[in-house]
Amino acid sequence: MSESQSLTSRQPRVTPDDLLAGLVPPPQFAAATFSSYRPDPAHPSQGEAMARMADLADQIRTPRRRGLLRRPVAPPSLYLDGGYGVGKTHLLAALAHEIGPERSAYGTFVEYTHLVGALGFAECVQVLSRRALVAIDEFELDDPGDTVLMSRLLRELADAGVTLVATSNTLPEALGEGRFAAEDFLREIQALASRFEILRIDGPDYRHRSGLPEHEGLSVAQVERALEGALASGARVSCDGWDALLAHLATIHPSRYGALVDDLDAVVITGAHGIDEDMVGLRLVVLVDRLYDRDLPVRLGPSGVADLFSERMLAKGYRKKYLRALSRLGALTHREWPGE
Incomplete structure (x- = not known):
């Protein structure tokens, strides 16, 4: 069985030529x-x-x-x-x-x-x-x-x-x-x-026309089972702690977030909890957009998707960005998971 990878160990490099070559619709809309x-x-x-x-x-x-x-x-x-x-x-x-x-x-x-x-x-x-x-x-x-x-x-x-x-x-x-x-x-x-x-x-929001419920956070045991199943299937999976991942995003320019996840089949995030800081939230929005572009299934816990941004953040100027991120991340948590 292959081992999981860690996004926090990656420091992708993106050249101007890479940026120009990337000016096409993403895989999600290919x-x-x-x-x-x-x-x-x-x-x-x-x-x-x-x-x-x-x-x-x-x-x-x-x-x-x-x-x-x-x-x-x-x-x-x-x-x-x-x-x-x-x-x-x-x-x-x-x-x-x-x-x-x-x-x-x-x-x-x-x-x-x-x-x-x-x-x-x-x-x-x-x-x-x-x-x-x-x-x-x-x-x-x-x-x-x-x-x-x-x-x-x-x-x-x-x-x-x-x-x-x-x-x-x-x-x-x-x-x-x-x-x-x-x-x-x-x-x-x-x-x-x-x-x-x-x-x-x-x-x-068409992503919720099917009546899917809001994503509820997974327990530690559920996250571990999802990770083990994906790895057993041969999928390329990353596994990172919530706090460590958010801190790592601050060290990478957002233009490189896509390259951060380009070679993966699925993403696991543990220790998820609510945040109340806009700079952290905006970086998370960009990461979610890049995950959604690539249609990467996500499993996270213990907090559910709806609990990730504070009430203050959802009531202020960036609320539409945060709501879009919740919608997209919620859709990714319902994607077919490798090994299931």
Whole structure:
């Protein structure tokens, strides 16, 4: 039987070339298409958004031309707004697949800010300007620096004729609320909002349409059995204590969290308990997003998923990020487990 691995012993390295190569839909959405999207009939906005995105794909493939030199006109940029679990990421990935990896870039908001840091602003603009589509998942402004940076980046890409499509749980004019003095950066935020046609997608979290209960923490014995079963099946499994893992995340740049778990089949976390610190919580959100991107099943205990973030954290400016993380982590705890 193979031995478990430890995430806390890993210090992955990610080069700028790695970041560029990673600007494609993640494994979780590798097969996402418009036809595989399942709009909820009770919420017509979902079907309308799918149709609008499919129409946008046609526009990008065959842009209109105007003017004496018949220069191509970039299609409008779209902003998909809605709660977590309504399929915004699926639609964004489907659009990127329709356009193809040579002409599109797909990444989370965090990944684009990291790309600017790795390449430098001018080179990042030059690289992304060669794409017909830049897709930005989980668009959220957490600090003033991000606001100014992304406003400038999107302005230059749009001016270069790149179509921008973003998803978020927050309307663009409300970005930054509750996180920093957003009113001081209102001009930048309004400039961002003016660049997008907003598509509102309503509906419940599809990850819980099946009626799955909230995940309850596993006992020590249950976690141990899950780990033993996975290892006996030959799966590559990591096993880490909650506190040690959260402390280790602070030593790694979030742009490397994906590389931290890339070669695993499953993840075990022991000693899980609630937290009440936003910096710790935001790092955990990024890790959960990378686990979800890779569709990695998770087993953790003794605390259940619903108890991981404090009431204070769930009532403040980052609440939507935390709720998305709970939704995604809850889904991963119900994934088929190796050896079961």
